Amino acid sequence: MKILKFGGKSLAYDGGFDKAINIILEKVHQQEKFAVVVSAIGNATDELEEILEKAKKNEVYQVQLENFKKYQQRNSAADLNPEFELLEKLFEGVALLGDYSKKIKDNVLAQGEVISGKVVTQALKEKGINANFSDTRQLIKTDAKFGNAQPVDVISRKNVQNHFATNNGTTVNIVTGFIASSTDGETTTLGRNGSNFTASLLANYLDAEELQSFTHVDGIFTANPDLVPDAKKIDQLSFEEANEIATFGATILHAKTIIPLIEKKIPLRILNTFNHTHNGTLINAENSRKGIKSLSVLENVTLVNLEGRGLLGKPGIDARIFRVLAQNNISVSIISQGSSERGIGFIVNAVDAQKAKAAIEAEFELDFYTNDVSSVYLTENVSVISIIGQELATFNKPYDALIRNQIVPILFNNTVTGKNVSLVVERVQLKKALNVIHSEIFGITKKINLVIFGHGTVGKTLINQLLESRENIIQRKGIELNIVAIANSRQFIFNAKGVSKQWESELQTSIQKSSIETILSAVKEQHLGNLIAIDTTASKDFVSNYVELIKNGFDLVSANKIANTKEYSFYKNLRENLHFYQKNYLYETNVGAGLPLIDTIRLLHHSGENITRIRGVFSGTLSYLFNTFSATDKNFSDVLNEAIEKGFTEPDPREDLNGNDVGRKLLILARELDLSNEFSEIKIQNLIPENLREGSVEEFLNRLEELNPIYQNTKNNQNENHVLRYVGDLSGDLSVENGANLEVSLVSVPQESSLGQLKGSDSIFEIYTESYGEHPIVIQGAGAGAAVTARGVFGDILRLAEKSK
């Protein structure tokens, strides 16, 4: 025969109850032989516990009790009056006394299962099934440890076997889970969530072929699916593996449930009442799968810390702690010694924390006098995450991932078997920590969460590139680039699962006000990790948020040059914060758009190669202007107008012609070489004559011809076979402070030189180094344009994503 067990949610009236009844009916029609173990309907046990507490405190509990009765009875014809009357009497008594014993509590809670058994039996009878209500208080005998009673196997086995021998044939026994009675006949319970235990005891006593536990999830997952949305269902587990998961706190399974099953090798199948054709998780003796991993959580725990110099190397301290706590009925889930051995920390259930502290203080009283122990204190609101199947040798990966996401475990230890690692984190960080570890261990795809600031030409192109290549990158690299937010200076949109292709219209109508605080709180609320903030604005103000973003766990990618060209103190402070919070900041597109320039310079510099000079045409706009002007007989103003028409210039072309943009790029390169120059130190040749620098754009555009004689003259005064190029030049002694010379100017170069051969709107960078001597490394190509810049930003994002893989 089989044993079926239905959990509380599977019997709740919001959909579960009818499904459970149908599953039973289906099995009867298929002529299966089975017994059904039921938990209390819905949240009955929790509610009874709450009412009991209210009665004890003399608070009004009657309304809640009436609601409880109404819900439990619903439209069942079962006679529940005896249970309801008993509950009323018990609560009245507790209210009168202002207290209750564990024995009373067991009697109260037990009514939930009795009610459930009666209601299910009645429902089946109405469907023509020969159902028989079986109260386990008559069958399972326990010791008198109320609240967590231990079965006395010999008597219980006989009782159960006798009961099933008489109630056999077509009878479907509906058995109460969780409850039993002491040898004196007092009602006891097997501990919270104890119905599974009842079911496995029955399976053992009756030599069942299988235990099927119906719950409301598809099986056992790699982590609690309520906390980790990406958790994956595990198809099969060995008893030993299941036992590990259960021991470390997965609420779906309790350690003691497994033991009676192991003894007789009875398979346990976890199934979903709401999706019962699904194959669920099978737990059996098969050990086929090696190295299964899963995450378990103990949510409400407290860390007890014991400190003192006398703990140093003294034997027997742990033993004393364990003994005194055992005497007080407090179980310890983790114990860990500080590296200096001056401190010992251990984890107890939050409800036991004060009692544990008092017990430890009493035990170590003498050691206080001798100053061997200096303090005992509690760290509350912590949780334990256990990684089952995690070897300590490879723990560095999940550990690094936690640190990258600014979660510093308060304590960690590995179990004796060396196959499980547990760590203690602050409870507020639990969900994030779990998801970070889970994605590190199981993430076939690693999710990177992106917040994009600015959606101008570069931002918009980037967002669309990201959305278009999302699937491709998942397939190729196993990285999911998930845009969770897009913001402009007024509003933002947020979706933890990723913004849609309609992001533009959604952003336009969004009522979420944009500010760094609102965006950070949206991110925090969803416990997101692996965060990258991307600045595609050209905003002077926005860069002041960089440090805040870093502090909140973001890596940064920026197409905005401002942060790298503001005063050196800002630049330095940003780097210090990056270092302190172990965050990265990439800005490859700051110079040369998508060209791999900054990365190359950084690599050379960090590998000790002495860079002696960097020279080149840094602006695509000015490249086009002088390449064309030098190669043709056109007027300067005509070439400039062509550049304006092609959209190569800023709306006000003076922003290109004044040379500041080239100056900024030069400064960024200089600072890459650890030079601490300021923008004001750059000698910049402004290409706009003084009399045209003021005034409106229109005015300027109307007077472009005034530029012709100046540049025609410069062109004519060159040596033969020479051309004009607007060049940024970092020279001098770059190895000493204040030794660098930063200059931006219009120069005449031989046509056959690499600068002279430049065409179209390409940029070119010559990097001179000691080893390469006279022959510079040359990087050349399209150095401007929204598409290449967006690709460059994309490259930075991928680089960071791969780094955290």
Ligand SMILES: Nc1ncnc2c1ncn2[C@@H]1O[C@H](COP(=O)(O)OP(=O)(O)O)[C@@H](O)[C@H]1O
């Ligand atoms: N690794 C895990 N896999 C699946 N569920 C888990 C896991 N860890 C914890 N759970 C939790 O266990 C719950 C199911 O157990 P429980 O509430 O006791 O069910 P029932 O009421 O059916 O006995 C799920 O809702 C889920 O939140």
Ligand SMILES: N[C@@H](CC(=O)OP(=O)(O)O)C(=O)O
């Ligand atoms: N009703 C009891 C026993 C039990 O096992 O319930 P569930 O199967 O719903 O976890 C409790 O809530 O503790």
